[in-house]
Amino acid sequence: MQLLQHKKLSASGVAYTGGCALASMFIGMDGVNDPEITVYDGIDATGSEVVPTATYDASALGLNGFHGGLLGYDCKAGIYVEITCAGTVEVVVGYKSI
Numbered sequence: 001m002q003l004l005q006h007k008k009l010s011a012s013g014v015a016y017t018g019g020c021a022l023a024s025m026f027i028g029m030d031g032v033n034d035p036e037i038t039v040y041d042g043i044d045a046t047g048s049e050v051v052p053t054a055t056y057d058a059s060a061l062g063l064n065g066f067h068g069g070l071l072g073y074d075c076k077a078g079i080y081v082e083i084t085c086a087g088t089v090e091v092v093v094g095y096k097s098i
Contacts, residue, residue, distance in 0.1 A: 004094045014043050015079040015093040021072030022050055022079055024094035026065035029058040033087030041075040045082050050075060058087070065092075072096060 004023050007015040022039065029035060035058070039051035050073050056064045072095070081091050 002096055004096055006092055006094045008090055008092045009081050009083065010088070010090050012045075012082045012084075013080070015081055016075075016095050016097070017043055017078040019077075019098045020075050020079060020095045021098055022075050022093065022095050023072035024065065024067045024092075025051060025081075026063050026092045026094075027056050028063060028090040028092075029056065029085075030088040031058050031061050033085050033089070034058045035083060035085035035087075035089040035091075037084075037091060038082040039093070040080040040082065042077045042080050044080055047077055047080060050079070053082075067094075 038053040040047035
């Protein structure tokens with residue numbers, strides 16, 4: 001059984017290059033500034049959206065995100081995370097290479 005791998009990003013960037021399954025995404029915020037996050041199948045923001053653009057409520061003072069279950073979401077080219085935030089944010093992406 002292959003365990004999930006993960007990558008932490010604090011700015012827009014590539015979480016993984018190559019075929020993989022996106023399994024989870026968790027977002028830590030500064031409690032003040034709402035981040036806007038989009039996840040793409042690719043190595044830049046021109047790929048297909050896997051997780052559509054969403055603004056996460058920093059005032060909720062909790063960890064936001066999702067767990068995709070055992071199978072995850074198919075990403076043929078990789079995982080690119082676009083982050084827009086005036087403050088501090090960390091996005092941890094869980095994936096399994098295929």
